[in-house]
Amino acid sequence: MTAIRVDGATRLYAIVGDPIVQVKSPEVFSELFARAGMNAVMIPMHVLPERFEESMRALMGIANVDGLVATVPYKAQAVQFADRLGPTASRIRALNALRREPDGTWTGDMFDGLGFVRAFERKGEVLRGRRVALFGAGGAGSAIGCELAAVGVESLSIIDPRRERAAALAKTLSGTFPACRIDAVEAVPSGVDMIVNASTIGMRDGDGLPGDIGPLAADTLVGDVVVSKEATPLLRHAIRYGCHYVNGGEMMGGQSDALMSFFGRG
């Protein structure tokens, strides 16, 4: 591990969320910054909802704050603070990273989905042409759905107990990616060869699968956003059928690389 230092010349990156104690980014990025030879740290900022706007404005006005990471529950609200949005953030109207440009303006983008795609690519998996069932149409699901469509999956079947949320995401993404067949559905359609859990199911003890998922062909790819020490129910299901998979930790690793590039340090 590279030693982290903090002195008067240290540049700051802040991760803003509520709660904040659970986030891994301060350790991960402070270490990545040190390894890259930067005098910079990522610090946790526990910002309560009623103070979010004033806190963001103030942090962006502090001259040695060069970047911000937005986490739960601020990914959608953070969009208003960007002077310009990258492609994913502008499509799904949510972001998780903001950087200060040399002219003092701020650019924001969303990397939750890119990290997921990168984690599969790192394992040599090909996503283009896949027929995907996606559980969850919230922030993570939106970001992942957008990236999957962008890398050329053949179809995207979106499943969410809040049906209208699934329908809205399907409509948004269909407009941007007409070559991809995108629908909100009630259950996993036949013929899918990739299953993604972008819901919180699997986070709590006693959780089961995110939906009715039968036996899997071994060439089905499985991904789960839930970060957990032990394999989630969905990943245990994948392992049982010999499927390749990406877990929440690997997705975070894929995102670190993307964020370091975004912050101009990759």
Place this chain on the structure above:
Amino acid sequence: MTAIRVDGATRLYAIVGDPIVQVKSPEVFSELFARAGMNAVMIPMHVLPERFEESMRALMGIANVDGLVATVPYKAQAVQFADRLGPTASRIRALNALRREPDGTWTGDMFDGLGFVRAFERKGEVLRGRRVALFGAGGAGSAIGCELAAVGVESLSIIDPRRERAAALAKTLSGTFPACRIDAVEAVPSGVDMIVNASTIGMRDGDGLPGDIGPLAADTLVGDVVVSKEATPLLRHAIRYGCHYVNGGEMMGGQSDALMSFFGRG
């Protein structure tokens, strides 16, 4: 050196100033916190004057910010953010530290002078009864003058090219410490046995003594707030006459202990 860590549970102390790159507190306190077994760091915050108020309000509203240090040029302006002031800050209307109390209110106090007094005490020097010539009636001079009067020096002769500033400080301190003879003067009076430089003279190459200071008796105590790698002209003068002295670095060391106690970690 103890390793500094930053994670989601790290508590924050911020030093606010303009400029900020020169401050030593982030290194010194992050190290002291780590040695004390605290998961906390002190981070530099470069706050521009037009953003001072919004920045202070926002930082004080961030739930994992437990303390603030105010440095140049904000020591007087910071007073408005304290719900209550310690004894020195309330006398001189300036502070350099604010801490969050368990009930969420903020207490502020000024430790520039206490650090100076502690540094002499560490060396076994007795200040009570001294007849002091004090150069400089600005922030540092006010804080030091206040602490010297509080520990019972016999007299305090304050010298400042801005005569009205010296007079105002003499008046303020006289009201609080009637047992101490306090005057604004033009030159070092005869009979002084302690000389303190709280002006910036000695900071720049080519600077001389802060005033007309003749030969010194060896039992004269000398103190200089200027932080410098080499002895300042005043300290060289003290050394030449065999006087005991405290330099700017030792004063900062004395202040670190006082601040750690104030932050409840000493």
